[in-house]
Amino acid sequence: MSYSPSIYKFVEGCDAPVPLDLKVIQAVLSPYDVGDPDLTVMEDGGLEYWVRAADGSEAEIFVDQTGIQVERPHSGPGVFAIVAELAARLAAVIFDPSRGTFFCGSEAHAHLPADIRHEAVLIDMTGEAVEAALIGPRSS
Template sequence: MGFAIRVYKFREGEVVPVDASVVREVLEPYAPYDVPDGQSVEWVRAADGSEADVHLDHGVAFDRPGPGVLDPIAEVARRTRAAVLLFGDPAAAIVTCEEDRAHLPEDLREVAVVAPSSVLTGATIQQVIRPRPEPRPRPALPPFPYHPDPVATGSVTAAAETCVCCGYDQGWICTGPVYGADVPDGRVCPYCVAFGTAAERYGAFFNEVEARRMPDDVARRIRERTPNFATWQDWDWPAHCGDGGVFLGAVGAEELRSHPQALDHLRRQCAEWGWGPETTEGFVGALDKDGGQTAYLFRCRLCDTHFAHADFT
């Protein structure tokens, strides 16, 4: 930071001296040298290695303070009940109460921020120096009955990206691939998935479905209007009770402990592969939601049974 931060105390618009002994008490632990008796601290270094030159007169000036120095600056302001001043374009001031704002010079009163002592920290000063932008408001996602929380599963993410289908930046984008011979390069927004626009315009689809295991309208909704999710192998969207399963996310052995029905389903799947009990238990115990062998958790919309599908590299 190539600027100075000043800690000054005011009464009726005029500067009054801060308590030099309090300033020394706060700053001496940060001085990378032995401060002689009777002298003020002239240089501080924070735990993160950032530094500042310090000048004490009626107030305290910190030249070129690094990020870690902001906490001791805030402590000096709290302990002396002084204002933190940042001169520049724009100027800024931080005081700990409305009463102290009234004592500031008139031009500073208008820009002063009140931060009570209990919340005045280095992070508070940083926020005033470099305010974080307000989060971009994003529209609500359309409903996906068979993939109800695609943000949590990583299939949809917040992004400032133009959808290749509608041509708009909707604030959200689907992260998975889009299948279809006529699909242009790029990613689509979840609205073009949910409303069937990508399917109608480009013949796009997102999931493989074994249609005979569920009604045609359900199969079409999962295939053409439901975001897909990352898998190691290609496999059909599973069904239960004649309906498509509701995808809840990737899971490992730890997460499956709370879903015994899904564990039993996985064991039956392993048995269908011809695996014995020892191999099956070793495989199930090594499942990792972020690893090379994982499982995908589903729930039946009709009977509420949880079941899982195993996948591996």
């Protein structure tokens, strides 16, 4: 699976994403980081994490001033729970570039620009809901 959902935060209907709270991001991702801590901060000031959830699912996560890119998330609710926690704690949206769709909780939805708000899909910010939104529901 080679897709890269992204996370962005909008405020008060502004068309451009706003800077993210890096302390929140570090607090969420650091416990799951299995990469070299000396390489977390990149030359351009962005952050890079290799996260692994308890269920073994993984993703590379790149953070810059206004966005988080989730590279190659493995199927499994664990890594998607980490993505959901990031979005929820930042009151941000998850963008699926393969479909051009924004997924968000109600708090983030209220702050989206009008054109995005009308097309955004409201979901619960849980690992299972994010995984189902991005790659489809798990088969039993």
